[in-house]
Amino acid sequence: MINIENFISQHITFRKESFFLKDIEANDAKLKAGIQGKSVLVIGGGGTIGSSFIRELLRFEPGALVVVDISENYLTELTRDLRSRYGLKVPDTYITYPINFGEPVFDRVLERYGPFDIVANFAAHKHVRSEKDHYSVTALLENNILKAENLLNKLSKSPPAHFFCVSTDKAANPVNIMGASKKIMEEVIMSYSNRFPITTARFANVAFSNGSLLAGYLERLMKRQPFSCPSDIRRFFVSPQESGQICLMACMLGASGDIFFPKLDDEQMMNFKDITISFLNELGYEPMICSTDEEARYEATRLDENSKKYPVYFFASETSGEKTYEEFYTEGEQLDMDSFNALGVIKNAPKKSIAEIELMISELNRVLRTPSLAKADIVKVMGDFLPNFSHIETGKNLDQKM
Secondary structure, three states, X not given: OOOHHHHXXXXXXXXXXXXXXXXXXXXXXXXXXXXXXXXXXXXXXXXXXXXXXXXXXXXXOOOEEEEEOXXXXXXXXXXXXXXXXOOOOOOOEEEEEOOOOOOHHHHHHHHHHOOOOEEEEOOOOOOHHHOOOXXXXXXXHHHHHHHHHHHHHHHOOOOOOEEEEXXXXXXXXXXXXXXXXXXXXXXXXXXXXXXXXXXXXXXXXXXXXXXXXXXXXXXXXXXXXXXXXXXXOEEOEEOHHHXXXXXXXXXXXXXXXXXXXXXXXXXXXXXXXXXXXXXXXXXXXXXXEEOOHHHHHHHHOOOOOOOOEEEEEEEOOOOOOOOOOOXXXXXXXXXXXXXXXXXXXXXXXXXXXXXXXXXXXXXXXXXXXXXXXXXXHHHHHHHHXXXXXXXXXXXXXXXXXX
8 A cells, every 4th residue: 555645755745844844833832822722614624725724723722623515525534534643632612514605504603603713715616627618617716706705704794813715826827717716716805804814825736635636546546547647737746734734824824915825946846747657656567658548448457466567648738727837926926935934925915995806796796697608708707807817728628538
């Protein structure tokens, strides 16, 4: 059995300890003072980043923790994981709810357990894969923008001391709808940053996160199915633990309006093809490079316990919204690169007025309700909101790939 944590350390991040360990240790007292005994609400807490945030949070002993996620299975595994970890203290008031934070039942949870000292929102459509047509894009925008704005409006009645909402590196010079939705989300939450402390974070791919290409390799192995990945895509990576630490520090240590990001450089970007080959080597296989996906599927049917090679299909990326490189900030953004060892902070994020945001939300709702709605209509209105949104449309999406 492969040790995923060790594989990430040795073949993806090339770090023996967390990239953010020095910052965590330097701010231990501040984190403890801000978290110990406090009540916390985590939305989308069953996913990879949300659950990693929770594990880091519990080191500082909050007094109460309520977790909301639409996945019963994620919440079940979260609880089993937390209860099974040596030395991790789960508060007496710990409860999970498999509900949608945009539904009326969520309001009753706020009434019953709120107000909260800390609120962290990880509920999001995070995949470029969601960029298919106007149906999937509508769901993405409702989750990433409309529900996020509605949540802030509700919290304004009894504001938390800290509010965090996760963003993405793809919000910097976005080329896909998911990234553009997160950039708009940033503008939405910043419009509330004068009412109560609000922060966010852009960061890299989380290695082996739920639903990711690398996590999918574990499923392919169990089903004896071929591997497949783009040969020309390079990405920054952090470990699941590091993703939780970024979010925890952004949530608790930032000034209202701050956008955090990891201080990674281009040399730390990894190619998916190289990771795939290393992963197969770690399992004792040599990659069997196939020229087509059909060939890869056929070769997988011939796998047995004596096989020394594993079929893999590498292809050039050709789907909509794919960016071959990553960046965390753009020209004109004011950077603080000195306050933290491994984290940078964007200090001058634009802050539109609530009235401007309401107008934008109203226009977005109007477009999404248009009977003859097409994906191009959504791209156009998002371009009106974000002049630097340069959408890459190829007419193909990831659901057409293995």
